[in-house]
Amino acid sequence: MDFFNQLINGISIGSVYALVALGYTMVYGIVKLINFAHGDIIMLGSYFILILTKSMGMPFWLSVIASMLFCAIFGVLIEKIAYKPLRKAPRISALITAIGVSILLQNIVTLIKPDPMPFPNALTGSVRFLGIDIGYVNIITIIISFGLMIILNLFIKYTKAGKAMRAVSEDEGASTLMGINVNNTIALTFAIGSALAAVGGGLYGVSYKLIEPTIGSVFGLKAFIAAVIGGIGTIPGAVIGGLIMGLVETFTKAYISTNLTDVIVFAVLIIILLVKPAGLLGKNVKEKV
Numbered sequence: 001m002d003f004f005n006q007l008i009n010g011i012s013i014g015s016v017y018a019l020v021a022l023g024y025t026m027v028y029g030i031v032k033l034i035n036f037a038h039g040d041i042i043m044l045g046s047y048f049i050l051i052l053t054k055s056m057g058m059p060f061w062l063s064v065i066a067s068m069l070f071c072a073i074f075g076v077l078i079e080k081i082a083y084k085p086l087r088k089a090p091r092i093s094a095l096i097t098a099i100g101v102s103i104l105l106q107n108i109v110t111l112i113k114p115d116p117m118p119f120p121n122a123l124t125g126s127v128r129f130l131g132i133d134i135g136y137v138n139i140i141t142i143i144i145s146f147g148l149m150i151i152l153n154l155f156i157k158y159t160k161a162g163k164a165m166r167a168v169s170e171d172e173g174a175s176t177l178m179g180i181n182v183n184n185t186i187a188l189t190f191a192i193g194s195a196l197a198a199v200g201g202g203l204y205g206v207s208y209k210l211i212e213p214t215i216g217s218v219f220g221l222k223a224f225i226a227a228v229i230g231g232i233g234t235i236p237g238a239v240i241g242g243l244i245m246g247l248v249e250t251f252t253k254a255y256i257s258t259n260l261t262d263v264i265v266f267a268v269l270i271i272i273l274l275v276k277p278a279g280l281l282g283k284n285v286k287e288k289v
Contacts, residue, residue, distance in 0.1 A: 004132050006254045007247070012138040013207065014246020015145035020200040020223035021230070021238035022152065023193030029169045029233040030189050031087070033094050037078060037101040038197060039220015043109065043213060045071045045198030046119065046205045053120045060122040064202045068195040075194025076187045084183070102217065109213040116212040119205035141203050148196060149239055156235065161188055169233075222249075225265065229272050231282025240280055244268070 020042060027035045045067045052063035082101050086094045123137040156162035164185045167175040176182055204219060205211050222245060230241025248268050252261045272280065 002254070005134075006250050008132070008134055008138050010247035010250035011243065012141045012246070013250060014226075014243040015142050015149075016200050016203045016207070016242070017223050017226045017245045018239045018242025019145045019148060019196050019203070020220065021227040021242050022149065022235060023197050024224050024227040025230075025232050025235060025238040026165075026189050026193050028227075030165060031083070031186055032091065033083060034098060034224070035083075035190075035193075036095075036098040036220070036224075037082075037105060038193065039218075039223070040102050040105040040216035041071050041075055041194045041197040042201040042204065042219055042223075043211070043216030044074065044105065045201030046211045046215065047109065047113070047117075047201075048198070049202050049205065050117060050119060050211065053122075060120060060202075064199060067198040067202065071194040071198035071201075072191040075190040075197075079187060079190040084186075102220075106213050106217060113213065116210050119209050119211050121206075121209065123206050137206055141207065144199065144203065148199060149235075152192070152196070153235060161185070165189060222265070225269055228279055229269055231276075231279030234279075234281045237279055237281035 020038070023038045023041075024035065027033055027038070048067040048070050049060070049063045052058040052066055053060055058066070078101060082097050083094055086097055123135075123140055126133045126135045127139070128134075156165060164175070164180045165188070167178065167180055168182055168185045172182055175185075200219075200223075201211075201215075204215065223242070226241035226245040227238050228241070229244055230237025230239065232238075245265065248265055249261055252258075252264045256264065276282070
């Protein structure tokens with residue numbers, strides 16, 4: 001029974017990794033940028049939920065929706081102010097800027113709230129299924145995460161805006177000639193990715209019960225690894241990579257050692273990239289120099 005409990009835990013945390021990894025993979029797929037500030041959007045989202053629920057008495061579910069809106073706007077502002085002016089610059093310039101934005105956000109929050117803070121205990125209790133006690137936190141996390149992934153996949157496949165995202169990802173120049181507003185499409189991509197990160201921040205908080213300014217860098221890095229494992233730039237790859245990350249992390253903590261969790265996670269990353277350099281579902285693309 002312990003194995004199945006750990007399996008549920010792994011799928012639960014893996015689904016949150018996948019949700020956050022989607023933000024990395026969407027932005028990279030369209031503007032070829034590794035947005036390292038994405039992890040700190042998770043952190044801002046979790047703090048915003050905390051403020052709304054504890055200080056203003058807002059219901060938890062409503063605070064998550066408000067946090068999604070806040071993070072979506074904040075993500076668009078970051079793109080407009082920090083990344084858009086560097087769109088034609090060498091990629092290393094945008095990468096360094098992303099790291100700078102991440103450090104800036106983390107230090108601002110550290111100055112305001114340096115100590116770890118308890119997160120609202122919104123989802124308590126459990127349900128017994130086939131002799132296994134499954135926490136409501138795990139059930140809600142899995143349902144919300146996979147539900148949002150399905151909605152995102154349908155949005156990208158069947159809506160006009162989603163098709164515009166795919167077109168810009170394939171060929172930005174040709175998309176412009178076809179009348180697609182590339183700037184608005186990129187802004188929408190950042191908004192959606194940041195909104196998903198806000199949900200990830202809320203789910204992280206109810207799972208770990210504690211938030212601090214550094215959660216974005218730690219959790220964001222693991223979500224980025226998940227995106228790389230699956231093949232960054234592909235949405236199904238982000239989902240698969242997130243689940244692999246969650247399961248490896250959970251089973252390592254349960255059956256090997258908590259001290260070796262990161263070691264084994266990175267070892268899995270290296271092994272996968274040695275076999276599939278572009279990730280499990282990624283494609284090797286040759287670029288002309």
